[in-house]
Amino acid sequence: MPGRETVVYMPDHDGGAAPAPDLDELMARVARGDQAAFGDLYDALAPLVHGLVLRVVRDPAQSEEVTQEVFLEVWQQARRFDADRGRARAWITVMAHRRAVDRVRAAQAATDRDLRQGIREYRESYDDVEHRVEVALESERVNRALESLTEVQKQAIRLAYYGGYTYGEVADALGLPLGTVKTRIRDGMIRLRDVLGVSHG
DSSP: OOOOOOOOOOOOOSOOOOOOOOHHHHHHHHHTTOHHHHHHHHHHHHHHHHHHHHHHHOOHHHHHHHHHHHHHHHHHHGGGOOTTTOOHHHHHHHHHHHHHHHHHHHHHHHHHHHHHHHHHHHHOOSOHHHHHHHHHHHHHHHHHHHTTSOHHHHHHHHHHHTSOOOHHHHHHHHTOOHHHHHHHHHHHHHHHHHHHTOOOO
């Protein structure tokens, strides 16, 4: 991708009525490696892409990053664009929405993992040697307890608590409704609590 300076997205108030560029034609030129066409495409669509990403991601700094990533992908994947199957504007905005959603999901997954790690650290023994022994024994107990669950419960709990997946990602992975996944995980955790004899009072 040719170098692009960070753009401050401001509307044009010079009163000029420059004709809108043919985005599909620009994409065809970009696919041939035309950097000038890429610059025109960037200038034409960057405000739109940035606005769409910002509505999803919410964070201005991350939105700038995602916008740059989108146009990097446009430059790299331009040859895959097929004008017979859709317009360049739609192709790029779909790409932007997908990347924005991916960024939000990644941030949520990282937050969930950090929370679980914090809970584990809070519960850890100060005696590291003793703790390691306890963890090994506990792991065996947990694995045995997991075998008492239904297959869906096992899969959901393993994805959520070992794979770092959000409930929504677990639902996507298993092809189940979100409410069903939440119920299966809740019931599975109650079953594990009972099997392991963990106090919940």
